Amino acid sequence: MSKSWKYALALFFITLAIYIPSLNNGFIWDDNVIIDHQIHTLRDARTFFFPVRTQESTPAYYRPAVGLSLVLDYSLHYKNPRGYHLTNILINLLNVLLVFLLSLNLFELMEVRHRHLLSFMAALLFALHPLHVESVSWIAGRTDLVVAFFSLLAFLSYVLFRKEKNISVLLAGFVFYFFALLSKENGIGLLLLFPLFDLLVLRKKLHKTLLPFVFFLLITASYFYLRYRAGCLVAPPGAGEEPTLFSKAITLIYAFGFYLRKLVYPLPLSMFIDEVPHELYIGLLPLLYLFILAISLMKRGRAAFLLLWILLTLGPSLLIAISRLASTPLAERYLYLPSAGFALLVPYGLYRVGRPIKKEVLLLYLLVPYLLWFAIETLDRQRVWKDDLSLWADAVKKAPRSALPHNEYGMALRERGLIEDAEREFLTALTSNSRESKSWKAYAATNLALIYMDRDEYDAAEKYLKEALEFYPNYPIALYDLGLLYLIRAKNEGENGEPNRALLIKAGKTLKRAVRADPNFIRAHLMLGEAYYLYGKPEKAKEHLEKVIELDPRSPEAQDAVKLLSKIETAGESRDEKVD
Known part of the structure; x- marks a missing residue:
């Protein structure tokens, strides 16, 4: 050799x-x-x-x-x-x-x-x-x-x-x-x-x-x-005063x-x-x-x-x-x-x-x-670099004044069920005086809202999601989470087994903004399809559910879309039988 x-x-x-x-x-x-x-x-x-x-x-x-x-x-x-x-x-x-x-x-x-x-x-x-x-x-x-x-x-x-x-x-x-x-x-x-x-x-x-x-x-x-x-x-212009x-x-x-x-x-x-x-x-x-x-x-x-x-x-x-x-x-x-x-x-x-x-x-x-x-x-x-928790714990130590590491560390803590620690990190990110883009504060506010949604504290969640959208008006995830919040409330606050129509309309409008901001946002298409289904617009629902399957046929969202499409087809067949 x-x-x-x-x-x-x-x-x-x-x-x-x-x-x-x-x-x-x-x-x-x-x-x-x-x-x-x-x-x-x-x-x-x-x-x-x-x-x-x-x-x-x-x-x-x-x-x-x-x-x-x-x-x-x-x-x-x-x-x-x-x-x-x-x-x-x-x-x-x-x-x-x-x-x-x-x-x-x-x-x-x-x-x-x-x-x-x-x-x-x-x-x-x-x-x-x-x-x-x-x-x-x-x-x-x-x-x-x-x-x-x-x-x-x-x-x-x-x-x-x-x-x-x-x-x-x-x-x-x-x-x-x-x-x-x-x-x-x-x-x-x-x-x-x-x-x-x-x-x-x-x-x-x-x-x-x-x-x-x-x-x-x-x-x-x-x-x-x-x-x-x-x-x-x-390149797009940066935020703040130009050096x-x-x-x-x-x-x-x-x-x-x-x-x-x-x-x-x-x-x-x-x-x-x-x-x-x-x-x-x-x-x-x-x-x-x-x-x-x-x-x-x-x-x-x-x-x-x-x-x-x-x-x-x-x-x-x-x-x-x-x-x-x-x-x-x-x-x-x-x-x-x-x-x-x-x-x-x-x-x-x-x-x-x-x-x-x-x-x-x-x-x-x-x-x-x-x-x-x-x-x-x-x-x-x-x-x-093994996982998010170890990576962002290290980053927070080395950049304690920056919003982004605190936000990401909070997400890692939340995934592991350490909710109070996660909430502390999100609040730190939201109140930081760093010179970072406002988008990072939008991310922190959105993550705080998710904690309150898990606790069924919907008013607090809505407040933080609206704050996120003030920082970053077309943030797809904040729009999706706000639409999801309205959808959950529409189901919970309806009468006689029917969803609350006013909240359903707000959910649909917000989710439509989410898919306009990101046309490939699978979860937003899925929830928008469900909103249309609940509102009684099956054809519109099918359009977004089929988009979910097109984007990623192997995803869990695609499986949920298939089930909902099956419901829509079954409901359509039942209507046809009654007409016959």
């Missing part, structure tokens, strides 16, 4: 052993939104490329390739989280092996001795980095795994094209680059990495890099055209410094980073990075390429810190693809330091304690 195969097998089993615990994880946070809502919007090729927008969609995100992977999982595993987690583990495994292959070829072109050992250390650093737990253990974090997979394939194809002068490999690189763009926005960082590789690693003249670059540019233009057609080209240009620049500097520090020293690990830190040393790290980059560029050092890999693949994610597109301005998962550059840079840097004194191998082995520390932290972090 060759040396490459031995190292590759070692990487395979180490990576598998590190992440196998995540197979036991459940669906967490956004996973349920994806499985219950967003997957049902992806029905054919058109909806993959031009997705149907729901209330849960983020207009600036355009990720058809990730959607395809989730639909394939859904068709194979339905609502069994183990299958989705297995896919994440396998994609991460492939990425580790791709980092190893890319390192082997890059270090060969850089004329590095001991390239197998360096490549193994680089891939192992990538495999064990604790920041990757968020991407691997969270199903919704798959976007970073998929964009890294296609980006690494694209770049490896380009490197092999330059080595072997094989046009078919370059054509494959074009395809992989297109899929990287269709996976996540930071795939666009490759556009500049291709010519930079030619200039800094191969040291080609500028004009010799232009022809492939033109084709990559055309692919990028096609991607932006698709984004435009899908309505994903312009000044100077303020945005300062935020970008500190955000970049934060990510640089996280690559080297990832603790404390947190899935909810609610603000950009402004410590002095964080602000100085980008200056240190630019200083080292400038020296490397002046000396035409190849380390400059790896330094630029970090910046260019992180660039689109840095913009989130100033654009308010996501729940938090920063996230550890955004470093998944940039960390490939870091993983190559560290062993290469140690090699360059040790080469003049002929101690390069010794210096590489100094990485072993660092890697062991990473492995321990990665294994330990798996426990936090």
